[in-house]
Amino acid sequence: MKLYTYFRSSAAFRVRIALNLKGLSYESVPIHLVRDGGEQKKPAYRAINPQGRLPALIVDGPAGEAVLTQSLAIIEYLDEIAPEPPLLPTDPIARARTRAAAQLIACDIHPLNNPGTTGYLKTVMGQSSEAISQWYSHFIRDGFTALERLVEPGPYAFGAAVTVADLCIVPQMFNARRFNVPLDDFPRLIAITEACLKLKAFADARPEAQPDAE
Numbered sequence: 001m002k003l004y005t006y007f008r009s010s011a012a013f014r015v016r017i018a019l020n021l022k023g024l025s026y027e028s029v030p031i032h033l034v035r036d037g038g039e040q041k042k043p044a045y046r047a048i049n050p051q052g053r054l055p056a057l058i059v060d061g062p063a064g065e066a067v068l069t070q071s072l073a074i075i076e077y078l079d080e081i082a083p084e085p086p087l088l089p090t091d092p093i094a095r096a097r098t099r100a101a102a103q104l105i106a107c108d109i110h111p112l113n114n115p116g117t118t119g120y121l122k123t124v125m126g127q128s129s130e131a132i133s134q135w136y137s138h139f140i141r142d143g144f145t146a147l148e149r150l151v152e153p154g155p156y157a158f159g160a161a162v163t164v165a166d167l168c169i170v171p172q173m174f175n176a177r178r179f180n181v182p183l184d185d186f187p188r189l190i191a192i193t194e195a196c197l198k199l200k201a202f203a204d205a206r207p208e209a210q211p212d213a214e
Contacts, residue, residue, distance in 0.1 A: 001026040002058035007210035010171035011071040012055040017167045018075045020201035022082040030212035087164045101165035109143035137181045148186045155195035
């Protein structure tokens with residue numbers, strides 16, 4: 001497997017955790033999201049992922065190499081080819097709740113705070129750094145307020161087993177801290193993150209542990 005990644009990409013962070021949990025080896029291919037206007041925008045990477053987003057995972061398929069995109073789709077693929085440890089509960093209601101928590105981050109919080117959105121606010125909409133920081137903080141805190149109520153007794157987001165929800169929470173908490181978003185109102189999310197980072201799979205996936213970390 002070959003993972004196109006960037007050390008600070010929270011979506012790639014999710015997939016790195018999943019690969020580590022499953023014990024799957026992979027080649028890391030860094031794509032710098034800032035250098036030279038963003039390597040993800042270049043034709044070479046667009047030929048791999050037309051959306052120009054990270055991550056992308058190259059896997060062996062029946063007809064040769066296949067390109068998988070979108071972090072949650074990749075994580076569910078990994079869960080299907082390497083079922084242990086499972087990242088989704090077996091109970092249908094528990095599965096739905098776990099997916100909902102993951103999607104709250106991946107679909108609602110993250111898209112409003114990724115470099116594409118904040119870069120557009122700055123360069124096209126002419127917003128100041130202060131205004132963009134307020135935007136960033138507002139949408140993280142708004143989502144975290146709901147998520148704090150949705151998670152269940154730990155140590156992880158939905159009990160004693162790590163799920164896809166944890167794979168989304170930890171990277172988003174890293175982003176929130178990087179941009180100095182106040183987190184005192186979210187003790188459950190803080191505790192979940194601390195519990196997860198005690199696991200080697202999470203610790204090894206951290207941005208600062210990546211080969212391309214700056």
